[in-house]
Amino acid sequence: MPKLYLLDIEGTTSPVSFVYDVLFPYARKRIHDYILAHAAEPAVHADLRLLAQENAIDRPTGAPIIYLSQTLSQDPAEAHRSSIAYLLWLMDRDRKSTALKSIQGKIWAEGYQQGHLQSEIFPDVPAALQRWHTSARVAVYSSGSVEAQKYLFRFSNAGDLTPFIAANFDTLTGPKVESESYRKIAVATGADPADILFISDSVRELDAARDASLDTLLSLRPGNAAVADPHGHTAIHSFDNV
Numbered sequence: 627m628p629k630l631y632l633l634d635i636e637g638t639t640s641p642v643s644f645v646y647d648v649l650f651p652y653a654r655k656r657i658h659d660y661i662l663a664h665a666a667e668p669a670v671h672a673d674l675r676l677l678a679q680e681n682a683i684d685r686p687t688g689a690p691i692i693y694l695s696q697t698l699s700q701d702p703a704e705a706h707r708s709s710i711a712y713l714l715w716l717m718d719r720d721r722k723s724t725a726l727k728s729i730q731g732k733i734w735a736e737g738y739q740q741g742h743l744q745s746e747i748f749p750d751v752p753a754a755l756q757r758w759h760t761s762a763r764v765a766v767y768s769s770g771s772v773e774a775q776k777y778l779f780r781f782s783n784a785g786d787l788t789p790f791i792a793a794n795f796d797t798l799t800g801p802k803v804e805s806e807s808y809r810k811i812a813v814a815t816g817a818d819p820a821d822i823l824f825i826s827d828s829v830r831e832l833d834a835a836r837d838a839s840l841d842t843l844l845s846l847r848p849g850n851a852a853v854a855d856p857h858g859h860t861a862i863h864s865f866d867n868v
Contacts, residue, residue, distance in 0.1 A: 637827030
């Protein structure tokens with residue numbers, strides 16, 4: 627039996643449609659006003675500084691240029707306009723940008739707090755979390771920020787599920803398609819990699835986890851993209867028998 631259940635979100639605990647049809651459009655619609663209203667706040671300012679660093683790497687690929695050097699003090703209005711253009715460019719490409727994910731998470735947090743958002747969780751998930759919680763730990767690893775993850779499980783259609791989740795990991799741990807990220811999670815949780823079960827809808831993520839000696843299960847949920855080759859990962863359609 628696993629001692630740690632490590633869960634993806636999109637296509638695993640929540641429908642892909644909730645992320646792409648609800649969360650992403652919600653953030654996109656509000657990102658302009660949010661940046662203008664909150665750019666001076668330390669946490670958002672830090673996100674924009676990180677965004678500028680990412681932009682410097684992306685410029686050769688044709689990304690909109692952020693007119694920003696080391697601070698936002700030179701021309702805040704232009705810096706904000708160019709930052710928003712780059713954020714939208716990243717969203718169009720579904721990039722796993724740490725800065726973008728952090729800003730999206732802050733926008734979603736407001737939405738949850740104001741009652742505009744309620745996350746959708748697959749019906750079998752709450753019972754599984756309760757069941758696993760009695761004999762093991764549960765952690766979440768998603769490209770969405772840790773803040774966004776916590777709000778998603780707190781304000782869900784099944785109630786507050788955060789008491790069943792012991793730890794959260796995001797892109798600050800590393801890319802989900804790199805095995806080193808899973809080794810870091812094992813170290814952070816104090817779990818032997820062989821005692822961790824990672825469940826995801828992404829074969830590439832599962833491959834990376836398996837390379838780090840984790841056990842794996844492939845999540846095949848309604849609305850998920852078809853999987854032509856599961857690469858030997860056992861497939862499940864719900865958590866009922868896990």
